[in-house]
Amino acid sequence: MSAIFWEIAKRNIRIHMLRSTLAMLGIVIGVVAIASMGILGNSMVATVSESLKSVGDSVIVSPYSGGGGGMGAGGGGGGSSSASLKISDQNFQQIKRVVAPNVATPVYSTSDHMKIGVGSDDIVATIYALPAEDVPNIMKLQAGDYNNGNSGCLVGSTFAKDHNLKVGSRISIGTDGSKGTLRVTGIIEERGMSFDISTDNALVVTPEWFENAYDRNKDYDEVVVKVKEGDTATIKTNIEKQLNKHKDNKVVSVTDSKATLSSIYSTFSTVTTFVTAIGGISMVVAGVSIFNIMMMSVNERIKEIGIMRSIGTQKREVMSMFIYEAAIIGVIGSIVGGILSVLAGYAVSALMLGTTKYLLTTANALSVGEGVSFGIVICLLCGIYPAWQAANLNPIDALRHE
Protein backbone atom coordinates (compact mmCIF):
# COMPACT_ATOMS: atom_id res chain seq x y z
CA MET A 1 0.00 0.00 0.00
CA SER A 2 1.47 3.33 -1.06
CA ALA A 3 2.64 5.71 1.66
CA ILE A 4 0.90 8.55 -0.14
CA PHE A 5 -2.48 7.47 1.30
CA TRP A 6 -1.10 7.68 4.83
CA GLU A 7 0.21 11.14 3.95
CA ILE A 8 -3.14 12.25 2.51
CA ALA A 9 -4.95 10.93 5.61
CA LYS A 10 -2.61 12.95 7.87
CA ARG A 11 -3.00 16.10 5.80
CA ASN A 12 -6.78 15.76 5.69
CA ILE A 13 -6.86 15.54 9.49
CA ARG A 14 -4.56 18.57 9.73
CA ILE A 15 -6.65 20.62 7.32
CA HIS A 16 -9.80 19.84 9.32
CA MET A 17 -8.07 20.28 12.66
CA LEU A 18 -11.09 21.50 14.66
CA ARG A 19 -13.34 18.70 13.43
CA SER A 20 -10.67 16.06 13.97
CA THR A 21 -9.85 17.41 17.44
CA LEU A 22 -13.52 17.26 18.45
CA ALA A 23 -13.70 13.66 17.23
CA MET A 24 -10.55 12.83 19.19
CA LEU A 25 -12.04 14.56 22.24
CA GLY A 26 -15.00 12.17 22.07
CA ILE A 27 -12.62 9.21 22.08
CA VAL A 28 -10.57 10.78 24.90
CA ILE A 29 -13.73 11.10 27.01
CA GLY A 30 -14.77 7.53 26.19
CA VAL A 31 -11.36 6.07 27.10
CA VAL A 32 -11.18 8.14 30.29
CA ALA A 33 -14.68 7.02 31.29
CA ILE A 34 -13.93 3.32 30.70
CA ALA A 35 -10.40 3.24 32.11
CA SER A 36 -11.03 5.43 35.16
CA MET A 37 -14.12 3.41 36.09
CA GLY A 38 -12.00 0.28 35.74
CA ILE A 39 -9.31 1.83 37.94
CA LEU A 40 -11.91 2.79 40.54
CA GLY A 41 -13.35 -0.74 40.55
CA ASN A 42 -9.92 -2.35 40.80
CA SER A 43 -8.93 0.00 43.61
CA MET A 44 -12.16 -0.82 45.45
CA VAL A 45 -11.39 -4.54 45.19
CA ALA A 46 -7.79 -3.93 46.32
CA THR A 47 -8.99 -1.87 49.30
CA VAL A 48 -11.46 -4.58 50.36
CA SER A 49 -8.84 -7.30 49.82
CA GLU A 50 -6.47 -5.39 52.07
CA SER A 51 -9.18 -5.15 54.74
CA LEU A 52 -9.95 -8.87 54.48
CA LYS A 53 -6.38 -10.09 54.22
CA SER A 54 -6.51 -11.68 57.70
CA VAL A 55 -9.68 -13.65 56.99
CA GLY A 56 -7.76 -16.63 55.71
CA ASP A 57 -9.43 -20.01 55.49
CA SER A 58 -11.91 -20.21 58.31
CA VAL A 59 -15.34 -21.57 59.02
CA ILE A 60 -17.52 -19.69 61.50
CA VAL A 61 -20.28 -21.53 63.31
CA SER A 62 -22.95 -19.42 64.99
CA PRO A 63 -26.30 -20.31 66.57
CA TYR A 64 -29.05 -20.68 64.00
CA SER A 65 -31.24 -17.61 64.07
CA GLY A 66 -33.16 -17.78 60.82
CA GLY A 67 -36.69 -19.22 60.47
CA GLY A 68 -39.12 -20.59 63.03
CA GLY A 69 -37.69 -24.12 63.05
CA GLY A 70 -34.20 -23.00 63.97
CA MET A 71 -35.33 -21.23 67.07
CA GLY A 72 -36.27 -24.55 68.66
CA ALA A 73 -32.78 -25.90 68.39
CA GLY A 74 -32.12 -25.94 72.09
CA GLY A 75 -34.12 -29.06 72.74
CA GLY A 76 -33.16 -31.00 69.68
CA GLY A 77 -29.55 -29.98 69.83
CA GLY A 78 -29.22 -30.99 73.41
CA GLY A 79 -28.08 -27.69 74.79
CA SER A 80 -28.46 -24.72 72.43
CA SER A 81 -30.71 -22.25 74.15
CA SER A 82 -33.39 -21.00 71.80
CA ALA A 83 -33.95 -17.93 73.96
CA SER A 84 -30.38 -16.65 74.05
CA LEU A 85 -29.07 -18.26 70.83
CA LYS A 86 -25.91 -19.92 72.04
CA ILE A 87 -23.90 -22.94 71.03
CA SER A 88 -23.93 -25.56 73.73
CA ASP A 89 -20.81 -27.34 74.91
CA GLN A 90 -22.28 -30.56 73.51
CA ASN A 91 -22.61 -28.96 70.08
CA PHE A 92 -19.11 -27.55 70.40
CA GLN A 93 -17.73 -31.03 71.15
CA GLN A 94 -19.55 -32.35 68.05
CA ILE A 95 -18.03 -29.59 65.95
CA LYS A 96 -14.61 -30.33 67.40
CA ARG A 97 -14.90 -33.97 66.37
CA VAL A 98 -16.19 -33.15 62.89
CA VAL A 99 -13.41 -30.68 62.05
CA ALA A 100 -10.50 -32.62 63.58
CA PRO A 101 -7.55 -32.39 63.07
CA ASN A 102 -8.37 -28.70 62.53
CA VAL A 103 -8.78 -26.67 65.68
CA ALA A 104 -12.23 -25.44 66.72
CA THR A 105 -12.15 -22.42 69.04
CA PRO A 106 -15.20 -21.59 71.20
CA VAL A 107 -15.74 -17.87 71.49
CA TYR A 108 -17.74 -15.83 74.02
CA SER A 109 -18.58 -12.26 73.12
CA THR A 110 -20.44 -9.35 74.61
CA SER A 111 -20.36 -5.58 74.78
CA ASP A 112 -19.87 -3.71 78.01
CA HIS A 113 -19.11 -0.35 79.52
CA MET A 114 -15.55 0.33 80.60
CA LYS A 115 -13.27 3.07 81.86
CA ILE A 116 -9.59 3.59 81.24
CA GLY A 117 -7.86 5.33 84.07
CA VAL A 118 -9.35 7.42 86.86
CA GLY A 119 -11.89 10.03 85.76
CA SER A 120 -11.96 8.91 82.12
CA ASP A 121 -15.12 8.82 80.03
CA ASP A 122 -17.31 5.74 80.07
CA ILE A 123 -16.88 3.83 76.79
CA VAL A 124 -18.52 0.75 75.32
CA ALA A 125 -16.50 -1.93 73.55
CA THR A 126 -16.73 -5.56 72.53
CA ILE A 127 -15.18 -8.19 74.76
CA TYR A 128 -14.22 -11.60 73.37
CA ALA A 129 -13.15 -14.59 75.37
CA LEU A 130 -11.33 -17.58 73.93
CA PRO A 131 -8.94 -20.17 75.30
CA ALA A 132 -5.42 -18.81 75.66
CA GLU A 133 -3.94 -21.75 73.75
CA ASP A 134 -6.14 -20.91 70.71
CA VAL A 135 -5.33 -17.21 70.62
CA PRO A 136 -2.17 -17.56 68.45
CA ASN A 137 -4.26 -19.48 65.88
CA ILE A 138 -6.50 -16.51 65.31
CA MET A 139 -4.46 -13.36 66.00
CA LYS A 140 -0.93 -12.08 66.32
CA LEU A 141 0.42 -9.66 68.87
CA GLN A 142 2.35 -6.51 68.07
CA ALA A 143 3.39 -6.07 71.70
CA GLY A 144 3.21 -7.98 74.98
CA ASP A 145 2.39 -11.58 75.68
CA TYR A 146 -0.38 -14.08 74.87
CA ASN A 147 -0.23 -15.45 78.38
CA ASN A 148 -2.54 -12.91 80.02
CA GLY A 149 -3.56 -14.81 83.14
CA ASN A 150 -6.99 -14.52 84.66
CA SER A 151 -6.98 -10.76 85.17
CA GLY A 152 -5.12 -9.85 82.04
CA CYS A 153 -6.46 -8.92 78.63
CA LEU A 154 -5.34 -8.32 75.09
CA VAL A 155 -6.52 -5.16 73.32
CA GLY A 156 -6.95 -4.43 69.63
CA SER A 157 -4.48 -2.08 67.97
CA THR A 158 -7.05 0.59 67.09
CA PHE A 159 -8.53 0.43 70.57
CA ALA A 160 -5.06 0.77 72.11
CA LYS A 161 -4.19 3.67 69.85
CA ASP A 162 -7.49 5.51 70.40
CA HIS A 163 -7.23 5.21 74.19
CA ASN A 164 -3.46 5.47 74.48
CA LEU A 165 -3.13 2.00 76.02
CA LYS A 166 0.16 0.23 76.56
CA VAL A 167 1.14 -3.11 78.02
CA GLY A 168 0.48 -2.69 81.73
CA SER A 169 -2.40 -0.19 81.34
CA ARG A 170 -5.53 -0.95 83.36
CA ILE A 171 -9.19 -1.04 82.25
CA SER A 172 -12.19 -1.10 84.58
CA ILE A 173 -14.95 -3.26 83.10
CA GLY A 174 -18.69 -2.78 83.70
CA THR A 175 -20.60 0.22 84.95
CA ASP A 176 -18.49 1.79 87.71
CA GLY A 177 -16.03 -1.11 87.37
CA SER A 178 -18.56 -3.67 88.63
CA LYS A 179 -16.94 -6.51 86.70
CA GLY A 180 -13.44 -5.81 87.99
CA THR A 181 -10.23 -4.43 86.54
CA LEU A 182 -8.11 -5.98 83.77
CA ARG A 183 -4.45 -5.31 83.05
CA VAL A 184 -3.35 -5.03 79.38
CA THR A 185 -0.81 -7.78 78.72
CA GLY A 186 -0.63 -7.55 74.94
CA ILE A 187 -1.63 -5.44 71.94
CA ILE A 188 -3.15 -7.36 69.01
CA GLU A 189 -1.89 -6.68 65.49
CA GLU A 190 -4.36 -4.92 63.21
CA ARG A 191 -6.59 -7.56 61.54
CA GLY A 192 -8.91 -5.34 59.50
CA MET A 193 -12.36 -6.56 58.57
CA SER A 194 -12.92 -10.23 59.37
CA PHE A 195 -15.70 -12.78 59.49
CA ASP A 196 -14.77 -14.48 62.76
CA ILE A 197 -13.95 -11.93 65.44
CA SER A 198 -13.13 -8.26 64.90
CA THR A 199 -10.45 -7.51 67.46
CA ASP A 200 -9.18 -4.11 66.27
CA ASN A 201 -11.60 -2.26 68.52
CA ALA A 202 -12.09 -4.92 71.17
CA LEU A 203 -10.70 -6.68 74.22
CA VAL A 204 -9.80 -10.36 74.43
CA VAL A 205 -10.04 -12.01 77.86
CA THR A 206 -9.84 -15.55 79.25
CA PRO A 207 -12.96 -17.74 79.21
CA GLU A 208 -12.64 -18.20 82.96
CA TRP A 209 -12.80 -14.44 83.65
CA PHE A 210 -15.63 -14.03 81.15
CA GLU A 211 -17.72 -16.91 82.62
CA ASN A 212 -17.25 -15.48 86.08
CA ALA A 213 -18.01 -11.88 85.12
CA TYR A 214 -21.02 -12.57 82.93
CA ASP A 215 -22.34 -15.71 84.60
CA ARG A 216 -21.84 -17.93 81.56
CA ASN A 217 -21.16 -21.65 81.52
CA LYS A 218 -19.95 -23.20 78.29
CA ASP A 219 -22.69 -21.64 76.15
CA TYR A 220 -20.72 -20.08 73.35
CA ASP A 221 -21.60 -17.24 70.99
CA GLU A 222 -19.70 -18.74 68.09
CA VAL A 223 -17.12 -21.33 67.17
CA VAL A 224 -14.23 -20.44 64.87
CA VAL A 225 -12.56 -23.22 62.91
CA LYS A 226 -9.21 -22.32 61.32
CA VAL A 227 -8.89 -24.72 58.40
CA LYS A 228 -5.40 -26.00 57.80
CA GLU A 229 -6.32 -29.42 56.45
CA GLY A 230 -9.09 -30.00 53.93
CA ASP A 231 -11.14 -27.28 52.32
CA THR A 232 -13.57 -24.90 53.93
CA ALA A 233 -16.53 -25.96 51.80
CA THR A 234 -16.24 -29.62 52.84
CA ILE A 235 -15.85 -28.74 56.51
CA LYS A 236 -18.87 -26.47 56.33
CA THR A 237 -20.91 -29.27 54.76
CA ASN A 238 -19.71 -31.78 57.36
CA ILE A 239 -20.69 -29.49 60.26
CA GLU A 240 -24.12 -28.85 58.75
CA LYS A 241 -24.65 -32.59 58.16
CA GLN A 242 -23.75 -33.36 61.76
CA LEU A 243 -25.58 -30.57 63.56
CA ASN A 244 -28.42 -29.60 61.23
CA LYS A 245 -29.76 -33.11 60.76
CA HIS A 246 -33.37 -31.98 60.63
CA LYS A 247 -34.31 -29.42 58.02
CA ASP A 248 -36.95 -27.87 60.28
CA ASN A 249 -34.81 -27.89 63.39
CA LYS A 250 -31.50 -26.29 62.52
CA VAL A 251 -29.00 -25.74 65.33
CA VAL A 252 -26.25 -23.73 63.72
CA SER A 253 -25.48 -21.40 60.83
CA VAL A 254 -22.16 -22.11 59.17
CA THR A 255 -20.23 -19.49 57.21
CA ASP A 256 -17.40 -20.43 54.89
CA SER A 257 -15.00 -17.45 54.72
CA LYS A 258 -13.66 -18.44 51.30
CA ALA A 259 -17.13 -18.63 49.77
CA THR A 260 -18.10 -15.35 51.38
CA LEU A 261 -14.93 -13.68 50.08
CA SER A 262 -15.54 -15.11 46.66
CA SER A 263 -19.08 -13.75 46.74
CA ILE A 264 -17.80 -10.31 47.80
CA TYR A 265 -15.22 -10.26 45.01
CA SER A 266 -17.84 -11.41 42.54
CA THR A 267 -20.12 -8.56 43.62
CA PHE A 268 -17.31 -6.03 43.22
CA SER A 269 -16.47 -7.48 39.85
CA THR A 270 -20.10 -7.06 38.76
CA VAL A 271 -20.14 -3.48 40.04
CA THR A 272 -16.86 -2.75 38.20
CA THR A 273 -18.23 -4.25 34.99
CA PHE A 274 -21.41 -2.23 35.37
CA VAL A 275 -19.68 1.12 35.91
CA THR A 276 -17.24 0.34 33.10
CA ALA A 277 -20.19 -0.43 30.84
CA ILE A 278 -21.65 2.96 31.73
CA GLY A 279 -18.31 4.44 30.66
CA GLY A 280 -18.62 2.37 27.49
CA ILE A 281 -21.78 4.28 26.54
CA SER A 282 -19.71 7.43 26.14
CA MET A 283 -17.37 5.46 23.89
CA VAL A 284 -20.30 4.38 21.72
CA VAL A 285 -21.38 8.04 21.47
CA ALA A 286 -17.80 8.92 20.47
CA GLY A 287 -17.93 6.13 17.89
CA VAL A 288 -21.10 7.61 16.38
CA SER A 289 -19.32 10.96 16.18
CA ILE A 290 -16.34 9.34 14.41
CA PHE A 291 -18.71 7.61 12.01
CA ASN A 292 -20.41 10.92 11.27
CA ILE A 293 -17.11 12.70 10.67
CA MET A 294 -15.85 9.93 8.41
CA MET A 295 -19.08 10.03 6.39
CA MET A 296 -18.67 13.81 6.08
CA SER A 297 -15.10 13.31 4.96
CA VAL A 298 -16.20 10.81 2.30
CA ASN A 299 -19.02 13.05 1.07
CA GLU A 300 -16.71 16.06 0.82
CA ARG A 301 -14.18 14.09 -1.20
CA ILE A 302 -16.39 12.18 -3.63
CA LYS A 303 -14.88 13.98 -6.64
CA GLU A 304 -11.35 13.40 -5.32
CA ILE A 305 -12.17 9.69 -4.93
CA GLY A 306 -13.48 9.67 -8.50
CA ILE A 307 -10.23 11.21 -9.78
CA MET A 308 -8.17 8.74 -7.79
CA ARG A 309 -10.13 5.78 -9.09
CA SER A 310 -10.03 7.04 -12.69
CA ILE A 311 -6.24 7.39 -12.71
CA GLY A 312 -5.69 3.93 -11.32
CA THR A 313 -6.19 3.85 -7.57
CA GLN A 314 -7.47 0.47 -6.40
CA LYS A 315 -10.54 0.19 -4.16
CA ARG A 316 -8.42 -1.15 -1.29
CA GLU A 317 -6.14 1.89 -1.55
CA VAL A 318 -9.08 4.31 -1.31
CA MET A 319 -10.34 2.29 1.65
CA SER A 320 -6.95 2.39 3.34
CA MET A 321 -6.87 6.19 3.13
CA PHE A 322 -10.06 6.49 5.19
CA ILE A 323 -9.10 3.69 7.58
CA TYR A 324 -5.80 5.50 8.21
CA GLU A 325 -7.75 8.64 9.00
CA ALA A 326 -9.96 6.82 11.51
CA ALA A 327 -6.91 5.06 12.95
CA ILE A 328 -5.00 8.32 13.47
CA ILE A 329 -7.99 9.84 15.29
CA GLY A 330 -8.43 6.63 17.29
CA VAL A 331 -4.80 6.13 18.26
CA ILE A 332 -4.13 9.75 19.25
CA GLY A 333 -7.48 10.08 21.06
CA SER A 334 -7.03 6.76 22.85
CA ILE A 335 -3.45 7.41 23.95
CA VAL A 336 -4.33 10.87 25.26
CA GLY A 337 -7.38 9.29 26.92
CA GLY A 338 -5.18 6.58 28.44
CA ILE A 339 -2.83 9.17 29.97
CA LEU A 340 -5.71 11.28 31.25
CA SER A 341 -7.49 8.21 32.64
CA VAL A 342 -4.56 7.55 34.97
CA LEU A 343 -4.96 11.10 36.30
CA ALA A 344 -8.74 10.69 36.48
CA GLY A 345 -8.32 7.31 38.22
CA TYR A 346 -5.98 8.97 40.72
CA ALA A 347 -8.53 11.73 41.42
CA VAL A 348 -11.54 9.37 41.63
CA SER A 349 -9.67 6.91 43.91
CA ALA A 350 -8.50 9.74 46.16
CA LEU A 351 -11.99 11.25 46.38
CA MET A 352 -14.03 8.06 46.73
CA LEU A 353 -11.68 5.66 48.51
CA GLY A 354 -9.43 8.11 50.30
CA THR A 355 -6.31 6.36 49.00
CA THR A 356 -4.31 6.16 45.79
CA LYS A 357 -1.91 3.45 46.88
CA TYR A 358 -3.54 0.88 44.60
CA LEU A 359 -3.20 3.04 41.45
CA LEU A 360 -0.06 1.45 40.03
CA THR A 361 -1.22 -2.15 39.76
CA THR A 362 -1.32 -4.66 36.91
CA ALA A 363 -5.12 -4.67 37.03
CA ASN A 364 -5.22 -0.89 36.56
CA ALA A 365 -2.66 -1.05 33.77
CA LEU A 366 -4.94 -3.62 32.10
CA SER A 367 -7.95 -1.33 32.58
CA VAL A 368 -6.09 1.52 30.86
CA GLY A 369 -4.97 -0.90 28.14
CA GLU A 370 -8.53 -2.10 27.66
CA GLY A 371 -9.81 1.49 27.43
CA VAL A 372 -7.14 2.44 24.88
CA SER A 373 -7.70 -0.73 22.82
CA PHE A 374 -11.46 -0.25 22.91
CA GLY A 375 -11.03 3.35 21.72
CA ILE A 376 -8.86 2.29 18.78
CA VAL A 377 -11.14 -0.61 17.85
CA ILE A 378 -14.26 1.59 17.99
CA CYS A 379 -12.58 4.16 15.71
CA LEU A 380 -11.54 1.51 13.23
CA LEU A 381 -14.98 -0.11 13.25
CA CYS A 382 -16.65 3.27 12.75
CA GLY A 383 -14.27 4.04 9.90
CA ILE A 384 -14.81 0.78 8.03
CA TYR A 385 -18.25 1.50 6.56
CA PRO A 386 -17.44 5.04 5.32
CA ALA A 387 -14.17 3.71 3.88
CA TRP A 388 -15.97 0.84 2.19
CA GLN A 389 -18.55 3.24 0.80
CA ALA A 390 -15.80 5.52 -0.55
CA ALA A 391 -13.98 2.60 -2.16
CA ASN A 392 -17.13 1.35 -3.85
CA LEU A 393 -18.26 4.64 -5.37
CA ASN A 394 -18.83 4.43 -9.09
CA PRO A 395 -15.85 6.34 -10.57
CA ILE A 396 -18.00 7.90 -13.30
CA ASP A 397 -20.63 9.17 -10.84
CA ALA A 398 -17.88 10.32 -8.47
CA LEU A 399 -16.15 12.28 -11.24
CA ARG A 400 -19.41 14.04 -12.11
CA HIS A 401 -20.03 14.95 -8.45
CA GLU A 402 -20.00 18.68 -7.73
Place this chain on the structure above:
Amino acid sequence: MKQVIQFEDVVKIYPLKAGDVTALNHISFSVERGEFISIMGPSGSGKSTLLSLMGCLDTPTSGSISMSGRAIRNMSDEELTSFRRDKIGFIFQYFNLFPLLNIMENVSFPQMLKGGVNEEKAREVLRAVQLDERLYSHTPMELSGGQQQRVAVARALINDPDILLCDEPTGNLDSKTGASIMELMTELNRKGATIIVVTHDHGVANYTNRTIRIVDGCIAS
Protein backbone atom coordinates in the same frame (compact mmCIF):
# COMPACT_ATOMS: atom_id res chain seq x y z
CA MET B 1 0.27 1.17 -37.59
CA LYS B 2 -0.74 -0.66 -34.46
CA GLN B 3 -4.29 -0.21 -33.18
CA VAL B 4 -4.51 1.01 -29.58
CA ILE B 5 -8.30 1.22 -29.42
CA GLN B 6 -10.80 -0.96 -31.25
CA PHE B 7 -14.58 -0.71 -30.76
CA GLU B 8 -16.66 -3.38 -32.52
CA ASP B 9 -20.44 -3.08 -32.57
CA VAL B 10 -20.45 -1.55 -29.10
CA VAL B 11 -23.78 -0.91 -27.42
CA LYS B 12 -24.19 0.79 -24.06
CA ILE B 13 -27.61 0.82 -22.45
CA TYR B 14 -28.36 2.45 -19.11
CA PRO B 15 -31.31 0.75 -17.43
CA LEU B 16 -33.43 3.44 -15.78
CA LYS B 17 -36.77 3.26 -13.96
CA ALA B 18 -38.41 5.29 -16.69
CA GLY B 19 -37.05 2.92 -19.31
CA ASP B 20 -33.74 1.87 -20.84
CA VAL B 21 -31.59 4.59 -22.38
CA THR B 22 -29.33 3.60 -25.27
CA ALA B 23 -26.28 5.85 -24.98
CA LEU B 24 -24.21 4.14 -27.68
CA ASN B 25 -25.84 2.23 -30.50
CA HIS B 26 -23.70 -0.28 -32.42
CA ILE B 27 -20.54 1.81 -32.59
CA SER B 28 -17.44 0.55 -34.38
CA PHE B 29 -14.19 2.45 -34.88
CA SER B 30 -10.51 2.10 -34.20
CA VAL B 31 -7.67 4.39 -33.19
CA GLU B 32 -4.12 3.75 -34.25
CA ARG B 33 -1.01 4.55 -32.29
CA GLY B 34 0.12 8.14 -32.76
CA GLU B 35 -3.26 9.47 -33.87
CA PHE B 36 -4.64 12.80 -32.60
CA ILE B 37 -8.42 12.51 -32.64
CA SER B 38 -11.26 14.73 -31.55
CA ILE B 39 -14.72 13.44 -30.65
CA MET B 40 -17.49 15.96 -31.16
CA GLY B 41 -21.21 15.93 -30.84
CA PRO B 42 -24.10 17.70 -29.16
CA SER B 43 -24.94 17.28 -25.47
CA GLY B 44 -26.45 13.88 -24.75
CA SER B 45 -25.06 12.38 -27.95
CA GLY B 46 -22.97 9.79 -26.09
CA LYS B 47 -19.53 11.49 -26.01
CA SER B 48 -19.09 11.05 -22.26
CA THR B 49 -20.18 7.41 -22.42
CA LEU B 50 -17.68 6.81 -25.20
CA LEU B 51 -14.96 8.47 -23.13
CA SER B 52 -15.88 6.31 -20.09
CA LEU B 53 -15.61 3.15 -22.18
CA MET B 54 -12.30 4.22 -23.76
CA GLY B 55 -11.05 5.10 -20.29
CA CYS B 56 -11.99 1.64 -18.96
CA LEU B 57 -14.21 3.28 -16.35
CA ASP B 58 -17.17 1.27 -17.62
CA THR B 59 -17.87 -1.82 -19.70
CA PRO B 60 -20.21 -2.15 -22.74
CA THR B 61 -23.61 -3.80 -22.66
CA SER B 62 -22.68 -5.65 -25.82
CA GLY B 63 -19.98 -5.61 -28.46
CA SER B 64 -16.29 -5.75 -27.83
CA ILE B 65 -13.67 -3.21 -26.89
CA SER B 66 -10.01 -3.86 -27.25
CA MET B 67 -7.50 -1.50 -25.63
CA SER B 68 -3.80 -1.89 -26.44
CA GLY B 69 -4.63 -5.37 -27.68
CA ARG B 70 -6.57 -6.44 -24.58
CA ALA B 71 -10.30 -7.14 -24.48
CA ILE B 72 -11.74 -5.24 -21.53
CA ARG B 73 -15.08 -7.03 -21.34
CA ASN B 74 -14.04 -9.75 -18.96
CA MET B 75 -11.51 -7.78 -16.94
CA SER B 76 -12.12 -7.52 -13.19
CA ASP B 77 -12.39 -4.13 -11.48
CA GLU B 78 -8.85 -4.56 -10.16
CA GLU B 79 -7.53 -5.36 -13.64
CA LEU B 80 -9.36 -2.41 -15.20
CA THR B 81 -7.96 -0.11 -12.49
CA SER B 82 -4.42 -1.34 -13.08
CA PHE B 83 -4.94 -0.93 -16.83
CA ARG B 84 -6.06 2.68 -16.37
CA ARG B 85 -3.03 3.34 -14.16
CA ASP B 86 -0.54 1.86 -16.63
CA LYS B 87 -1.99 2.53 -20.07
CA ILE B 88 -4.28 5.54 -19.92
CA GLY B 89 -3.65 9.18 -19.05
CA PHE B 90 -6.66 11.32 -18.16
CA ILE B 91 -6.91 15.10 -18.58
CA PHE B 92 -10.10 16.70 -17.27
CA GLN B 93 -11.85 20.00 -17.93
CA TYR B 94 -11.52 21.12 -14.30
CA PHE B 95 -7.90 19.93 -13.96
CA ASN B 96 -8.85 17.67 -11.02
CA LEU B 97 -5.58 17.92 -9.12
CA PHE B 98 -5.39 16.79 -5.50
CA PRO B 99 -5.57 19.89 -3.30
CA LEU B 100 -3.75 18.20 -0.38
CA LEU B 101 -0.69 17.37 -2.49
CA ASN B 102 1.90 19.73 -3.96
CA ILE B 103 2.66 19.84 -7.69
CA MET B 104 5.50 17.30 -7.55
CA GLU B 105 3.32 14.89 -5.50
CA ASN B 106 0.36 15.38 -7.85
CA VAL B 107 2.48 14.52 -10.85
CA SER B 108 4.14 11.58 -9.07
CA PHE B 109 0.82 10.17 -7.78
CA PRO B 110 0.30 7.61 -10.60
CA GLN B 111 3.92 6.53 -10.15
CA MET B 112 3.31 6.03 -6.42
CA LEU B 113 0.35 3.78 -7.28
CA LYS B 114 2.81 1.59 -9.18
CA GLY B 115 4.95 1.38 -6.08
CA GLY B 116 7.87 3.68 -6.76
CA VAL B 117 8.74 7.32 -7.34
CA ASN B 118 11.17 8.47 -9.99
CA GLU B 119 11.61 12.14 -9.24
CA GLU B 120 13.75 12.71 -12.32
CA LYS B 121 10.92 11.35 -14.49
CA ALA B 122 8.47 13.72 -12.76
CA ARG B 123 10.82 16.66 -13.42
CA GLU B 124 11.15 15.52 -17.02
CA VAL B 125 7.39 15.58 -17.67
CA LEU B 126 7.01 18.86 -15.81
CA ARG B 127 9.73 20.35 -18.03
CA ALA B 128 7.94 18.88 -21.04
CA VAL B 129 4.76 20.80 -20.12
CA GLN B 130 6.90 23.91 -19.56
CA LEU B 131 6.07 24.46 -15.89
CA ASP B 132 8.41 26.71 -13.96
CA GLU B 133 10.53 24.65 -11.53
CA ARG B 134 9.85 27.11 -8.71
CA LEU B 135 6.23 25.99 -8.71
CA TYR B 136 6.96 22.31 -8.01
CA SER B 137 6.51 22.67 -4.26
CA HIS B 138 3.36 24.78 -4.54
CA THR B 139 -0.16 23.48 -4.06
CA PRO B 140 -2.62 23.48 -7.00
CA MET B 141 -4.60 26.37 -5.47
CA GLU B 142 -1.54 28.59 -5.81
CA LEU B 143 -1.37 28.06 -9.59
CA SER B 144 -3.31 29.64 -12.46
CA GLY B 145 -5.79 27.57 -14.48
CA GLY B 146 -3.32 27.15 -17.35
CA GLN B 147 -0.56 26.07 -14.97
CA GLN B 148 -2.91 23.59 -13.28
CA GLN B 149 -3.84 22.08 -16.64
CA ARG B 150 -0.14 21.72 -17.49
CA VAL B 151 0.33 19.86 -14.21
CA ALA B 152 -2.66 17.64 -15.11
CA VAL B 153 -1.05 16.89 -18.48
CA ALA B 154 2.25 16.06 -16.72
CA ARG B 155 0.38 13.72 -14.33
CA ALA B 156 -1.28 12.02 -17.31
CA LEU B 157 2.10 11.48 -18.97
CA ILE B 158 4.09 10.24 -15.97
CA ASN B 159 3.46 6.50 -16.51
CA ASP B 160 4.08 6.69 -20.28
CA PRO B 161 0.48 5.78 -21.20
CA ASP B 162 -0.55 4.34 -24.58
CA ILE B 163 -3.45 6.80 -24.80
CA LEU B 164 -4.16 10.32 -23.50
CA LEU B 165 -7.89 10.90 -22.97
CA CYS B 166 -8.84 14.55 -22.69
CA ASP B 167 -12.29 15.71 -21.64
CA GLU B 168 -12.77 19.33 -22.73
CA PRO B 169 -9.16 20.16 -21.80
CA THR B 170 -9.55 23.86 -22.65
CA GLY B 171 -13.14 24.22 -21.44
CA ASN B 172 -12.14 26.02 -18.27
CA LEU B 173 -9.37 28.16 -19.73
CA ASP B 174 -9.27 31.49 -21.55
CA SER B 175 -8.64 31.28 -25.30
CA LYS B 176 -4.96 32.19 -25.10
CA THR B 177 -4.20 29.63 -22.37
CA GLY B 178 -6.40 27.08 -24.14
CA ALA B 179 -4.42 27.58 -27.32
CA SER B 180 -1.12 27.06 -25.47
CA ILE B 181 -2.46 23.79 -23.99
CA MET B 182 -3.52 22.58 -27.44
CA GLU B 183 -0.11 23.49 -28.81
CA LEU B 184 1.40 21.42 -26.01
CA MET B 185 -0.89 18.50 -27.02
CA THR B 186 0.14 18.87 -30.63
CA GLU B 187 3.78 18.80 -29.58
CA LEU B 188 3.19 15.65 -27.49
CA ASN B 189 1.42 14.01 -30.45
CA ARG B 190 4.33 14.95 -32.70
CA LYS B 191 6.55 13.06 -30.25
CA GLY B 192 4.35 9.96 -30.62
CA ALA B 193 1.54 10.28 -28.07
CA THR B 194 -1.93 8.96 -29.01
CA ILE B 195 -4.40 11.64 -27.98
CA ILE B 196 -8.19 11.63 -27.99
CA VAL B 197 -9.97 14.87 -27.16
CA VAL B 198 -13.67 15.13 -26.41
CA THR B 199 -14.77 18.68 -27.13
CA HIS B 200 -17.54 21.01 -28.24
CA ASP B 201 -14.99 23.49 -29.52
CA HIS B 202 -14.27 23.44 -33.26
CA GLY B 203 -11.09 25.43 -32.58
CA VAL B 204 -9.84 22.54 -30.45
CA ALA B 205 -10.90 20.01 -33.10
CA ASN B 206 -8.86 21.93 -35.64
CA TYR B 207 -5.67 20.90 -33.82
CA THR B 208 -6.48 17.19 -34.33
CA ASN B 209 -5.88 14.98 -37.36
CA ARG B 210 -9.28 13.28 -37.35
CA THR B 211 -12.72 14.02 -35.92
CA ILE B 212 -15.34 11.45 -34.93
CA ARG B 213 -18.81 12.96 -34.78
CA ILE B 214 -21.46 11.32 -32.65
CA VAL B 215 -25.17 11.94 -32.87
CA ASP B 216 -27.75 10.04 -30.81
CA GLY B 217 -25.28 7.35 -29.87
CA CYS B 218 -24.18 6.62 -33.42
CA ILE B 219 -21.11 7.72 -35.35
CA ALA B 220 -22.25 10.31 -37.88
CA SER B 221 -18.95 10.74 -39.65
